[in-house]
Amino acid sequence: MLFNDPVFASRLLTLLTLSFHIIYATIGVGVPLMIMIAQWIGIKKNDMHYILMARRWAKGFVVTVAVGVVTGTIIGLQLSLLWPQFMELAGNIIALPLFMEVFAFFFEAIFLGIYLYTWDRFENPKKHLLLLIPVALGAGMSAFFITIVNSFMNTPAGFDIVNGQLANANPIAAMFTAAMPTKVSHVLATAYMTVAFMLAAIAAYKLIKGSNHAYHKKALYMAMRIGLVFAIATAIIGDFSGKFLAEYQPEKLAAAEWHFETEEGAPLLLYGVLDENQEIKYEIRIPYALSILAHGDPFSEVVGLDQFLKEEQPPLVVHYFFDLMVTIGMFMIFLALIYWIGMKRAWSFVQSTWYRWLIVLGGPLSFLAIESGWWLAEVGRQPWILRGIMTVDQAATTSDYVGHMFILFAGLYIVLGVGTVVVLTRIFRNNPLEKDLEKMQGGDPS
Amino acid sequence: MSLEILGIVVLWLFLFGYVIVGSIDYGAGFFNAHSIITGKQHILSRIIQRYLSPVWEVTNVFFVFFFVGMVGFFPQSAYYFGTILLLPGSIALILLSIRGSYYAFEAYGTKGHKGYAFMYGASGLLIPASLSIVLTISEGGFVSIVDGNPVLDYQALFLSPLTWSIVVLSIAAVLYISAVFLTWYAHKTGDVTATNLMRKYAIGWSIPLIIAASGIIIELRFHNEEHFSRIIDLWWMFGLSSLLWVGTVWLLWKKRNYGVAFIFLVGQFALAFFAYGISHYPYLLYPHLTIYEGFTNTAMAISLVFVFILGMALLIPSLYLLMKLFLFDKNYVQGTKNKKE
Structure with missing residues (x-):
């Protein structure tokens, strides 16, 4: 091949x-x-x-x-x-x-x-x-x-x-x-967020490895705060991206959500797998959430894949990329938020080794989220290279x-x-x- | 002046800029490696690294600017050259990557690794060689249209004497341009032994350069007669260029006015490069693509020119600042004050 x-x-x-x-x-x-x-x-x-x-x-x-x-x-x-x-x-x-x-x-x-x-x-x-x-x-x-x-x-x-x-x-x-507006702001916000968490991960790692220097503590605190701000910004822009997709690229949203039938009051599917009959298993359904993500209204209609020709439907694998991206994004918001509140209120566990290990993990995870976001964006545009005009073939x-x-x-x-x-x-x-x-x-x- | 001509002149100017700054950079890498192998490292490394450190990324941008501008002004060239150049283009990209990253690894990481220096020097010669293939291909005769798509005949290209003379010319030009510049630069730093060594190299490479350049013109007579006759029409430009070459060599020989010698060199290459470009007109790729067929729409052309002017208004002062702080700052050049990181 x-x-x-x-x-x-x-x-x-x-x-x-x-x-x-x-x-x-x-x-x-x-x-x-x-x-x-x-x-x-x-x-x-x-x-x-x-x-x-x-x-x-x-x-x-x-x-x-x-x-x-x-x-x-x-x-x-x-x-x-x-x-x-x-x-x-x-x-x-x-x-x-x-x-x-x-x-x-x-x-x-x-x-x-x-x-x-x-x-x-x-x-x-x-x-x-x-x-x-x-x-x-x-x-x-x-x-x-x-x-x-x-x-x-x-x-x-x-x-x-x-x-x-x-x-x-x-x-x-x-x-x-x-x-343009949602894409550009999403790319910029995630870049700042990811780099902040990467630098936080390095500082946390140094602290775990025995250096108890104020330099690393300052670096960690500063990077986590900046990371938090941009992680929240990313989530807000992500919501706008959902609305943009519903309006202009509904097939990408439908594929990312495994939303096969057009319906009103559509639920949001998290995780799950597709079996050999294209049936969804082990998923978590959040009622009305997809309609809210797509149009900001729980009863609104969300276009499903049934509205598109078979050969113009994006590959369904993008659902996994979408889940990975969103899960990591949410995880990082909570990780940084708890850290920040914890530092303000002097909760000791945010300075413990296990919590710092989570912060270390957050660095590579943020990069993984960026990767999955791009895989979602690019694979989700298939078969088009220029949507509606020219295919990759x-x-x-x-x-x-x-x-x-x-x-x-x-x-x-x-x-x-x-x-x-x-x-x-x-x-x-x-x-x-x-x-x-x-x-x-x-x-x-x- | 029509927009087509304006576009190609701007791009050709940038390519010329890349030929000069790139050659200095590539040649410097080669001389650096050569001096390590022959044990003359103590003479050259210092001036070469002083020059290279702050400017290598700027050099790369000239190249990127050229091919992005090409796609913008002449979109059809992206189709023709993109399809044909998959192999030579990819190889050049890999060489450029190895060179760029290993320079950074060496400069900011571990210093003085012989393997790095060697790879750096070798890639500096291989890059111009692989890029020069594009000029050969543009002369025509190596591309046929099969099922409506351009296909490159690798065998014919590999066996053509024209290919190899252009490769030799590109390498000779890189070493000559670099040697003349470094002679001047070493002279400015007040380093007498380095000046003398670079001067020797410069004079040594001036002969192969002129032989290779003349050889190509003769070979073109058999390869692309139309282009050859247009070159003959422009004999006076090539003649002036040769005179400037004589001027550079004479000044080097007499050990005086190295700065003027370098300016003559730039003039020599500018004349030859533009005479070649004018004689190639109107073809981008003989005989398939001309600048008129391949040109973009008027709206795009005008916006590109507009952005180009704005961009230059931003870049020229910045470049001036860079030059002022490093290349022409006496203290920096001589390394007397403000040692670097």
């Missing part, structure tokens, strides 16, 4: 590249904001722990940025290599945000370079902090523009098809599609050897992934916190 079906191989390679890239892209969008907040608190409170936090996070960040740059370059070019027919069409309508993304990234790369090499060049530390604004802004704008392109794939707009030919292209209308390359390229890139991603972990571990093992602190206290902040 992999070696003789270019469509299947192209899908698999795109899945692989995006799943790998999204880890680095998420870190790339979220970390600059976290560094900025830490450095700002550090300057405001004149607390060098926070300054050091910014500095150490930046040190790890450069490594992930480098891998993010190369995987981003890969996906940018791979789109044309694997989906040439789609990119020909997309180039005509949605090239503008792609073009803008390059500028945003360029902007970010320049200022990141300057920021990294100018830690001690400014008399006034606030000026150094200012350099982070274009970095964080550039990172956020990159995510903004790229997600616009993805939104366009879900709800294409800004052009007409006249006699099979593209006409009346309007690049601006193509950018501001129906999917029509868009894929006709070239041979796509399967071989899959093997080649899989090898590359293993090398890059292992390399990142090894290098990051080594950097922080060779520069333990205590050593950095000593240097700063010694009055030689180099």
Whole structure:
């Protein structure tokens, strides 16, 4: 299958590249904001722990940025290599945000370079902090523009098809599609949330491993609070996403919910499995909840899969992705909320080892939620690459050897992934916190 | 000027920028690895790493900008080149990835690993070689249309002397451009031994460069006569370019005005690169695709140009700041103050 079906191989390679890239892209969008907040608190409170936090996070960040740059370059070019027919069409309508993304990234790369090499060049530390604004802004704008392109794939707009030919292209209308507001805000909020929980996980791990340093406690508390804010924001945006889907992409919502028959007062299905007769088993039914999610009204009608041709229905596997994403999201909200209240009210269990282990687990879980969200978004659009206009079969390359390229890139991603972990571990093992602190206290902040 | 021409000129300009900054970067990696193997590391590594550290991501963006711009201005090229380039494109991507990430792993992680330096240097030569294949393919003769889809004839491409001369030219150009720039850069740092070594390399690579470049023009006569005759029409541009080449070599030989030598070099490549581009007009891919057939709609073209101008208004001051702080900052360049992380 992999070696003789270019469509299947192209899908698999795109899945692989995006799943790998999204880890680095998420870190790339979220970390600059976290560094900025830490450095700002550090300057405001004149607390060098926070300054050091910014500095150490930046040190790890450069490594992930480098891998993010190369995987981003890969996906940018791979789109044309694997989906040439789609990119020909997309180039005509949605090239503008792609073009803008390059500028945003360029902007970010320049200022990141300057920021990294100018830690001690400014008399006034606030000026150094200012350099982070274009970095964080550039990172956020990159995510903004790229997600616009993805939104366009879900709800294409800004052009007409006249006699099979593209006409009346309007690049601006193509950018501001129906999917855009919920998608863009969801991507940004989850990136900030995930990165906050990732940094919290690292701090919690250090505390479990015996370091009882105030630095880690401050990092953990700060990251958990930021994570909580964005986790709640994510849930609210998620609710809007449900309403958007019900209106514009009902087949995706129906597939994610295993909502087969159109009905009023539809229940929300959680978990469960499909048996060989396509019957749902072991599920949890929440009455009226799907109607509320879809339209904000418990008695409203929710369109089911019965309204769509068999060959235009998304694969039902997306239900598992949906459940995984929502479950993790909810788990993280409660984990962070209980931690935050617990810290305020001095509940001792939030500082216990088992609770910290849960926080450690929350880091990778948040990334898993991001992955499942993208699998839901992309697999849930099948068979379309551009919904209603072009299917993946029509868009894929006709070239041979796509399967071989899959093997080649899989090898590359293993090398890059292992390399990142090894290098990051080594950097922080060779520069333990205590050593950095000593240097700063010694009055030689180099 | 029509929008088609404006689009291709802007993209060609960016590609030229990539050729120059990319060559400096790729060549520097090679010279770095070479100096480690031949035990001259102490002479070169310091200036090379001082230059490379803050700019490598910027180099990469030139490349991304070019192919994203291509898809925007000439969407049909995404279809033609996307289909044909799956194999060469993927290989170039893998090399670029290894190079970019290992640079970061080495620079921010463990320093001085010989294996990294070697891979870094080797990939620096292989990337231009694999990217230059695109120019060969664009000359036509390697692509046929089967069932309505373009198919690349790998065997013909692999056995064509044109392919290999363009590969040789790309490698020679990378090493020559890089050597001339580093001669100047080393001279600015006041490092006499490094200047002398780089000057030797620069003069050494100037000869293979001009031989390979002339060889290609002769081969084109047999491969693509139409293109060859258009090149002959532009003889004066290539002639001026050659004069500038003579100027660079002469200044290097006389050990003076290395800055002017580098400016001559940029002029030499700009003239040759644009003369080549103009003679290639109007084809993006002989004989299947021209800039007119492949062009996007007017609304998109105008918005792209508009965004491009806005983007440049943002980027040029930022780039200026970067240059001012690093490349042309005396203290940074000479490493006298403000040691880096």
